Amino acid sequence: MDFLEISRYGFMIAFFLYCASFIFYVVAVTGKTWKNRDPEQHERKWGRISFVTSSLGLLSHLVYCAARWAYSGHIPVSNMYEFMTFLSMMVMIAFTVIFFIYRKILLGMFALPIAIIIMAYAAVFPREVQPLIPSLRSIWLYIHVTLAATSEAFFAVGFIAALIYLLRTIEFNSTDKSARRQKWWIEFTLFSIIIVVGFIVSVFAFRAAGYEAVYTQNKTTIDSQVQQDSTIDKQGVYHMPPIIAPYESKPVSVPAFLGMDRAWFEAPSWMSGASAARKLNTVIWALITGIVLYLILRLILRRPLGQVLAPAVRGIDPNDADEISYRAIAIGFPIFTLGALVFAMIWAQQAWGRFWGWDPKEVWALITWLYYSVYLHLRLSRGFQGRKASWLAVLGFLVVMFTLVGVNLIIAGLHSYAGTD
């Protein structure tokens, strides 16, 4: 058994332990009201079980990381699979740190699903160990990426605590305008998380089924050397049934899926890039799967998800949740400045000769930093603690995730090494 195999086992074991400990956390939090038990003793016992399980998961996650590092000779943060796996590990570490300070079992119930989703999302990307291209062969890869991931993990914990605060304070029975609006947005936040789950589920479902559809796209390009028009056929491979076909394309093989044997639409002309239509198609499938998942959940629970979760968070003092959120962000902010901006600048200066080049990833790191500095300034003013600050923390996590994932998938740029394909 070589290191690569050990790392694969480490990944799988960590994933299943996280899933198990999530269930334990739910039992620990919600089981207090069950009959025939002393709530305090129940929480103590199940809290310990769940924390031990999640810590074992983290240990296995660390084994994955160390083994893959030993196998490849470089820290496993060099592509999207490795980075997202690393990020979920850092979320678990940040959760553990915050847990040791505040000892709130409830955090685990929300932190674990986030770590699990990020980990599952990582598995969507190609998993092979890639050799490092010259620009990545630097000590700064280790420092810059690990610190950036650490700070983003703390922002994630800040998001989790803010979500708890909101679930705790929103009056689900009230019908006044502000409460209705908040109920709608909290439901939308939960729905967005389910869309991400929908994306992961659809990718794995079609991958398991081995689905593949092929398109050719005629592209006329002018060859400058020969000064003649030549037509190149570009092939696009879909791993999900095409709803949107590439712009001006012909199907080569499109296996029928639920009687659907051709695309319904063609991508608009400005999406002429080969992968743009495929990505749009993937997004549509993610939305469909996510909506179906959401509707199933609603049918089973017969209530908005926020309302279902609200009783579970009743045990926490909202002021504590607010403070945990603030604290996590306050811990993360200097690390983010150092790791994602200062060290990134030093590395950029060394590798590219300029410390700042307005590359999309750089700009989005700056946007994240500006966003959280707004958050920190606003927190100083009265009336921004609590509800407003929590919404800012929730939105902030969206900005972080866009910087990490969205930029690579949509905008690309110099950091595109971490993208798909």
Next chain:
Amino acid sequence: MALIENTKCECGHQNRVGTVLCESCGKPLDNSGESQALLEMRYDGVARRSQRVNPNFIDRIWNFFSSVKVAVYLILFTLLGAMLGTIFEQESNFINFDPSTFYKNKYGQIGEIYYKLGLSHTYESWWFVLLLVMIGASLVICSLDRVLPLYKALSKQRIRKHLQFLTRQKVVYQGPIHEGEETDWVERAVKPLRRKRYRVHAEKDALLAEKQRFSRWGPYIIHIGLIVFLLAVLFRGLPGLHLDQHYWFPEGEKTKISGTNLYLENEKFTVEYYSQDEMSEDFRKTGKEVPKMFETKAILYECTANCDDPSKQPQLREVKRHAIQVNDPLSYKGLSAYQFDFDLTPKLRSVQPVLVNKVTGEQYGKFKLEMNNPQQEFKLGPYTLELKNKFLDFSLNEQGQPISKSKDPNAPAFLFLVKGPDIPEEGSQFIYFPKQIDKERFQQDAINEKLGGLQNKLQIDVLGMEDVDFIASSSYLNIRIDRAMPFVWLGLGIVMLGLIMSFYWQHRRIWLRIDDGILTLGAHTTKNWFGMRREVSSFLAAMGIEADEKSLENGGK
């Protein structure tokens, strides 16, 4: 006419307008003596400079920039502006291209609108730079407006504060003291507080304990660092401080770096790829080749004499030798050379042809024809070849005129004026393509027919491959001078120092006073109330008072 506020506190201290808490005793000055709301403890309740009465013009500008609200808006606008710039590629990403057509061709109508709005160079546009300058102004003024009054307030704190100041803190405890302990209670409290590393100032029946006050200066240090950083970035672009050029360095040649008296030689350029056993099994299957290293073995020379005289060979002295790699630039006295790109296609350096008289078969020469710095005249037997023009990348434009598409010797051509026997007095023109493929592609003979018909009499020919000299590869280096960089790093260092000071430490204070056997305790921290409550609770426990952490939280809103 503004109402003259009565700002005199009951303790007799005359406060400035805008003061929230009496500078001396801490009594809230919000008139509502009965209010139990939590105190506004920002800047310790002192009046800021921007809270002057009857502001004049300069005061108004000061007041505008000193507002945190304005600062937040400035940051938000900058944030949104920065987002706009990431929608499509920025012009600065490209070296040679035409932005007026690029965006339209690539993105259609939307692209054209994007370009017309100037968003293709968002970060250089006047409004974006103005936002940054305004943020800079806000950083300076916000800091000055607050830090001086805060410094004054913190350096002359009264130990015994007004009762309301204590009871309206966020962490409060009030309760009776066991009988007989009143006299030395305060004295006994000093020790456990010192153990928690507080600085304790005690009076007969009042006490102030304080720690980590320095963390209060963190935000202002962050702002100073940001100012240093912004100024360094602003002055970076000044002439003489900044140089940013890209050059091709053909292997084995010394190339002058313009604007300096330095020459750089690319001694050897190598590309190394990962071998099969360095790849993982999965990756080998993909069949991809991944480069491992690009390296230019470079030698840097300083010119010591004949530097500006083109007729003489400059005298060079070696000053630095370095293997330039990605992530490992050459650095010499502020100049850096970065590996940027490379070209492995061999290029002609020189040829050594002979001149052949087609009629007699006689050969004259060899003469050395260099691509980059060719000799202007060659004397070959009875003939003279005068170089009239050269086209390194020969092509014909729309008018049929010969042009050179680039400076690279992709399709070199030399136009000579030939003089000698059987040729008219004024000479006759003759074009020569050193590469056989170009001779055929551009039809050398047909051109010469038009030029003067020398192709039947004379011919320029390379006899063998040993007479052709190639440049094996070229390295594209980015040469930079950035005199402002030390200040950029200094600014960032100061920012980090301030961040660590203000986020990883908290300024904590505990006030207590004893009135008729009743202990009143108030505590304040800049962050982490959870830790503050825990500390107060453990202090009270050490004093024999049981107080649950949660019970210390002041319910007032």
